[in-house]
Amino acid sequence: MSLLVVGTVAYDSVSTKSGHRQNAPGGSAFYFSISSSFFAKTSLIGVVGTDYSEKYFSMLKKSGVNIDGLEKINGETFRWSGKYHDDDFNQRETLATHLNVLENFNPILNNSHKESKYLFLANIDPKIQTQVLDQMKNKPKMVALDTMNFWIDDHQDKLSSVIENVDIIFMDETEIKSFTKKDNIITAAQFVRDLGPRIVIVKKGEHGSIMFNEGDIFNAPAFPIEQVIDPTGAGDCFAGGFMGYLSGCDDLSPQSLRKALISASVMGSFAVEGFSTEKLSKITHMDIEDRFRGLHGMTNFDPLKNNESLPKRVS
């Protein structure tokens, strides 16, 4: 089924202990759609400036992304630069953010966009997320949202009004604790579910993720990676695996949601193995399936049958 994403398309300059990339392609919608396109046809809504390289338009098209909704307007492309701490990838310093063309972005959806069944509101100004949501012809089958600390800390009202209208929300552990002012993720997830979203997905980086879906909790481990190169965009690729899986099979059963989260984990693991989409551009669908099978191998254990018990001391 049709999958639509709105988010940023950017030039990222990133330093990690493995090296540096200057003006590499990035942005939440860019990462998301490169990832989701392995699973399902994805259309991107975003904006770039006149400096955006033809090379990256081609890269998106080659990945199968529909970029009819990627506007090119006068000005410079959104730019972000940051540096990760040498001994902790969970800590990063933003060196510069230049909104540029993003500042006056007013997304306009075409008729085909408006009929998308799956919609992902990637990390961007909640005002823009709302503008997209409001243009949908019918309520999509599923709307998911991602955000970041900047919107949580300084624009909570604007953010909360979008959150009320989505089915799924992605937040990392720090974000959900800060957004809810709760220090336990079970109570924090419950708090967010009470605002509207049926499903809350808490991302824990190398520690995997947890999906809260009504009474159901599902735990997905991260695929273990020996050498993390650059975590930029990993959360977007994670969401891309999740939404790509769901719209690809158009099945929202609990088992399908679980497999979507495992697919998310797999896509996040590839994302961190290279700068920008350098690793993702080299993998095949079979590589994804191999890691999916790998995660099944790393998590399965025999259940206790109905009348079976665990070993018990005979005193």
Place this chain on the structure above:
Amino acid sequence: MSLLVVGTVAYDSVSTKSGHRQNAPGGSAFYFSISSSFFAKTSLIGVVGTDYSEKYFSMLKKSGVNIDGLEKINGETFRWSGKYHDDDFNQRETLATHLNVLENFNPILNNSHKESKYLFLANIDPKIQTQVLDQMKNKPKMVALDTMNFWIDDHQDKLSSVIENVDIIFMDETEIKSFTKKDNIITAAQFVRDLGPRIVIVKKGEHGSIMFNEGDIFNAPAFPIEQVIDPTGAGDCFAGGFMGYLSGCDDLSPQSLRKALISASVMGSFAVEGFSTEKLSKITHMDIEDRFRGLHGMTNFDPLKNNESLPKRVS
């Protein structure tokens, strides 16, 4: 099968944001055996002073622990006191450690101890762990070891010589990184396996644990807890669930090791829900099985069958 543990038996004084306990029963062998006894007959080797309350001897006996090897000698019982940070249970400050009777402890095993098939070297001076291992009549079917940052940082040689002779080692994430000087747990686990232990279990607290067993990796989530009261002893109870399970069923197959790690996770989750063994003393075998089933429910997902593939974009 017979399970033997050597470790500390202590009076702990602990402060967390939930409250304070003064001179509560604790110690690595105490926690371990209370936990393992749910699964299998456990014998404890340890030492206490003349101030050790009759009440706690009774508590151990009532739990089914064989305390023939718990010596009472002149002097005071080992004492530890600490305080956990209000907003991070992973950070604690040791306020005082008084070795007392532990200082001159020379464990003596009786014939029955020496024939134990499962041996757990709980956190204690590696010299004492070696003394116990050396007294075993035959090589036990399985020897496991736990330790802590103190021995890793300041007594690495002594510790390494025990590690070479065990089958399984438990370390938390910080400990294994500090012991191996590697910042990735896959390479760190491989480093430890090269020293001798066939199986390396990395404990990650609320993020669960990972077992490295030759080429096999198994990921066990933590059972999600809404309110952590006191994490003291959680690692010992975790190990108690693991070793209790294995010696209780006497099965070292890969599936059994996985179920042992899930049992470990369950026992750790009960441990943190009360000070000392306050919660553990109230649970039943059925409560353990409920959480075991719960963890199965939180982790299972349908595998890809041989000819099945993940959804794929039709371009």
